[in-house]
Amino acid sequence: MLPNDPYAVTTPEALAAHYEATHPRFLAKVTDRLEARALEFIAAAPFCILATSGPQGPHATPRGDAPGFVRPLDEQTLALPDRRGNNRLDGLRDILANPQVALLFLIPGVGETLRVQGTARITADPALRERFAEQGKLPATVLLVTVREVYAHCAKAIIRSKLWGERRRPQGVPTNGELIAAHTAGAAIDPQQYEAEYQERLRTQLY
Template identity: 45%
Template sequence: MKIENESQLRELYGYPSGRAKDKVLNHLEKHAINFIETSPFLTMSTSSSKGKMDASPRGGASGFVKVLDKTTLVIPDAKGNNRVDSICNIIETGTIGLLFLIPGVDETLRINGSAYLSTDKAYLELFTEEQNSPKACIVVSVEEAFLHCAKAFMRSKLWDASAQIKSHSFPTMGQMLKDQLGLQDEPESRDAMVKRYKKDL
């Protein structure tokens, strides 16, 4: 049966209760702030005015996202490939969802709220120590903040060394793009790719 409305969904799943229902905060407290200041990686989810979705990885040294106060975060828009899918969505709808990860920790932190792109000097100066200073920053107003349980990470064994594959056993990005796009040129080697990436970190 295709689930077509929330009534059918709730009949199948029921409703959250206890901590699952009560854990959502409308601000950052000490544990959420500590999580963000420890995290070196997040995924950013956005949507355009036409409903086009995008999920983008963002990373840096621990604490690369700055906490200004209990409802405000600043994310540097690090140098990338200029697709700017997420930023276009933010400009169109002003909405954002963030998932913060910490290597070795199975729990995650979810943030939902509004966002805008800024070139204000005060924000850019928060990231002057970066190898490549950002041209702009994403300023996030927190509307929901809550911890997510460890089950997905426990199932995937994401941080377990025994679950890791050998990188040389997996096609390089250059090889995959060659196959996907039908390119004739010899694909970029993994070493060459890493060397090129390091210039833009």
């Protein structure tokens, strides 16, 4: 923050004054488990960012491999292998001190991202490590994430950044409408109608 900044935003009330109220459907688009649409998205994702926070502050770590390298063990557990890297172990050391984590899944050509929040623990279970063997190499450890929240994030940031250029959306990846319909508790949402309205919002409300 700039010193003596008269425009500094320092309270929740001051922050809210700069934004429109959150639409109820955006507050409701959260589920607490890995349902079918979220699993389809994760299976198609070759890349995610692991966010952690520990005694040295926050870290955001890139993780990537063939699509589906992060695997579900059940409807509330994801397994993420720790492949060979620089051995700084910043994120893993964070988890030893603070198990709260977040994952952001990205798919090239897809504007939407999938956000997962929960708690994590590290295991060196030989049988589990063996399940993630690649080219004869086992991951040193496997991160087990117990899911607390799952929700889709809209495509505006990806579209504005032109991150994927002209790359086309892969077949089989669920639409934002399908993800929202699957994740919104207590409301019957038509995926096709929601998707049509969503695409119109992307066209008219990008800025």
